[in-house]
Amino acid sequence: MFAFQSPQTVQQPPPLFSKHLECAATRSSCRPRPCSFCTLNPAISTSTTTADKNHVIQRLCQKGELKRALRVLSQEPNPTQRTYELLILSCAHQGALAEGLDVHCHLSENGSDQDPFLATKLINMYSELDAIENARKVFDETRNRTIYVWNALFRALTLAGHGNEVIDLYRRMKRVGIPSDRFTYTFVLKACVASEGVLSFSQKGREIHAHILRLGYEGHVHIMTTLVDMYARFGCVKCAGIVFGEMSQKNVVSWSAMIACYAKNGMPFEALELFREMMLKTHDLLPNSVTMVSVLQACGALAALEQGRLIHGYVLRRGLDSILPVISSLVTMYARCGKLDRAQQVFDKMDERDVVSWNSLISSYGIHGFGEVAIQNFNEMIISGISPSPISFVSVLGACSHAGLVEDGKMMFDSMVREHRIFPSVEHYACMVDLLGRANRLDEAATIIEEMRIEPGPKVWGSLLGSCRIHCNVELAERASARLFELEPTNAGNYVLLADIYAEAKMWHEVRRVKKLLEARRLQKVPGRSWIEVKRKIYTFASVDELNPQIEQLHALLLKLSMELKEEGYVPQTGIVHYDLDSEEKERILLGHSEKLAVTFGLINSTKGETIRITKNLRLCEDCHSLTKFISKYTKREILVRDVNRFHYFKDGVCSCRDYW
DNA sequence: ATAGGGTTAG
DSSP, X not given: OGGGOOGGGSSSOOOOSHHHHHHHHTHHHHTTSOOTTTSOOSOOOTTSOHHHHHHHHHHHHHTTOHHHHHHHHTTOSOXXXXXXXXXXXXXXXHTOHHHHHHHHHHHHHTTGGGOHHHHHHHHHHHHHTTOHHHHHHXXXXXXXXXXXXXXXXXXXXXXXXXXXXXXXXXXXXXXXXXXXXXXXXXXXXXXXXXXXXXXXXXXXIHHHHHHHHHTTOTTOHHHHHHHHHHHHHTTOHHHHHHHHHHOSOOOHHHHHHHHHHHHHTTOHHHHHHHHHHHHHHOSSOOOOHHHHHHHHHHHHHHTOHHHXXXXXXXXXXXXXXXXXXXXXXXXXXXXXXXXXXXXXXXXXXXXXXXHHHHHHHHHHHHHTTOHHHHHHHHHHHHHTTOOOOHHHHHHHHHHHHHHTOHHHXXXXXXXHHHHHOOOOOHHHHHHHHHHHHHTTOHHHHHHHHHTOSSOOOHHHHHHHHHHHHHHTOHHHHHHHHHHHHHHOTTOHHHHHHHHHHHHHTTOHHHHHHHHHHHHHTTOOOOOOEEEEEETTEEEEEETTOOOOTTHHHHHHHHHHHHHHHHHTTOOOOGGGOSSOOOHHHHHHHHHTOHHHHHHHHHXXXXXXXXXXXEEESSOOOHHHHHHHHHHHHHTTOOEEEEOSSOEEEEETTEETTTTOO
């Protein structure tokens, strides 16, 4: 059979006998009405030769007729390597595990299972079919393990989330003295990300990085880009930046990886800046849809509506507006910039939708406080034939939580397992704790945690602590924070929350104790920041901001506003100030909050009638919330504030959150 | 001899 195969005929099976020769000669006419040989019928007689049967199987595989191919296989005593390969690929492609096992069996009986080429293909097949055990078995049973076989198993294990195993295997491979190749590293680096344990980053990642440099791969674009991505996923923006900066060759993927690194690690300014640099510095590289997704994400994070609109324009000009991930990120961008109606419009214009597009829409309504609409969209998604993903539930449960729809949320949570066979993750439990906790059903929230079937992570305890803050439950807060201090000792936010709760309860001694703990561990509270986009420029504010040239003017106006509004009924919420000071001092501290400065800046610098849009990196404090309501009423301005969790839309002295947040 | 790799939305 191989004798017939010359390089040119690899793609087209070789003409083997006259009947097929006819077919090959008249291929054009053969297409619409295939000849009887090509369709080859179940009636393949026993008299057909081995070569013929191989050919038939190959044709059937290429046409996706797996079942018939297998039927012929069962009559075929001696399939070629190529035939097996096509069968394996076909099984993988069609998600046919049972058939794949049949092929594997056949191949073992034939003694072909020691062929490292086929072993590689089998491992890939099992990987695609989510049968990692079988992939491992193929590896174990293959005696002649070429680097292809090793790499295939690395890839399979990484995709299945067994990162640690890959690292161990890789080390074993090195010990045994098998040389790795450039492909090995892209898989092993990804495995570092998928591996568990605190030490994964410092030990494994750096270890592999060192090997890569020692082997002289520092000029290899694929490997270096993966390295950038690895550091990005570890949250080490600095390391990613260094690798990126030292790359001798960069392509669109490398740039996109670095932009995504900034966007995903809370540095949206830097993401936009790098995108600008890419556009200016590289003339042969065009950003692609993947790049734009990260850029849009950054716009959304900054609530930079004007920037976002510009990018949207660019997306349209480049014709990237029909790509699903791009549209979904446009929906999210508009919603996060406060333009819920625009988000809905973009969504409406899609001709094709997937779960992610729906999830974008659902969470958009969620952060704007429209819980019912979110649920409605969730149901519409199901009616349209798309099954919810775990993220769909995160989105809809979050929406219920923001809107105080406790019963709906509980029903949703129950339906997860019952109707959709989706088992709740830590994320979902955190949503439920939040939902119940906000609604002042703290006992129920605590019960949920007790009854969890998986280990409650910091997200879950954090939700509980946040709810304790809202409802001033010192006792439960102490329990939650004790767990949190164990689980994430370096997260300053948890200490601050606990101190807030003690302060509200006027337990000054305890406040000082927590603050000392913070100092002893050399942790710093994340400073509150707010920002506002005015005429496509973004201005940021911090409570100790002396850089803004208008700062004096802002302070003066704020003081005047607060005095006037006190006469209208504004009462400064001094209870949230951590220090045991007199009330005048406390008021002064409150007036320094960054969102008040941003609102005032907006009042001065935007045109009347324009909505003022503010973004804040933390949760909105009660005092700012209260004062902003008054400001919206007495200055007749609409003010939109997005905090970490959701939107607050202030109009005529009321907020869209109905004081529930 | 052949084969395979990096960035993506919620």
